[in-house]
Amino acid sequence: MTVTEVAVTRTVALPEIADPSRVAPKDARQLSRLFFDRLAVLEEGTREYQYARNALIEMNMTLVRFAATRFRSRGHDEMEDVVQVGMVGLIKAIDRFELTREVEFTSFAIPYIVGEMKRFFRDTSWAVHVPRRLQEARIHLAQATEELRGRLGRAPTVKELSELMCLSEKEVNEARVASNGYTSSSLDATIGSSDDGEAVLADFIGTDDNALDLVEDFNALAPMIARLDGRERRIIHMRFVEECTQAQIGEYLGISQMHVSRLLNRTLAKLREGMLTSD
Structure with missing residues (x-):
């Protein structure tokens, strides 16, 4: 059945697709519009609603695999977890997408998928890759800073930290820079709500530099x-x-x-x- 023939059946019933995960990306984009159109009027919990939702998930799994390629430097085992959390983002996007937004579903879904992947790395590791020696130096730096601050009554200099930590000043500065990679805030983090829905950090960022x-x-x-x-x-x-x-x-x-x-x-x-x- 071609996409054109499928469109004719939209007022009757959704087409039965033997394996939605094997639908070509080009056809998936057109079929997704049809399935979203029907999903909007179907009653949640019905067999047809569940079929439409599951088909949308399987047809758009290629978006998750595409988004995961930017993290391909990670190990194989970790990449499996990346794909799994990416699927969570895809499902969230499907549940929140509306055709009235007048945007392609791919453009709407990718930020959700990538956001879940970044959140996974933020929650399970450093926000950016930092060598092990600098991760350990960050802990020692924090301890040395607190000790000297209490002893001197002021913020310690790099030289003073260097002497206490038995490191070169260059290594102390590297540890300071590395500390900035320990935590980060997601642009998808919800910070409130408005009449248009949830407000995220990205809504308030983007001014001219x-x-x-x-x-x-x-x-x-x-x-x-x-x-x-x-x-x-x-x-x-x-x-x-x-x-x-x-x-x-x-x-x-x-x-x-x-x-x-x-x-x-x-x-x-x-x-x-x-x-x-x-x-």
């Missing part, structure tokens, strides 16, 4: 910073990357806070002049 206007300035600034001497670059890095105070910088360099202030102002003036005179 004004920082993009600074890209050219950063590109022009980079070679000027490279021409600074070692101490000037170190002061700039500690102040604006590590966000150290002038007192902390002075303590690290073995100079007074006032001297740090003079060096910082002189260096910034040099960079400012270079930016104003550059083409």
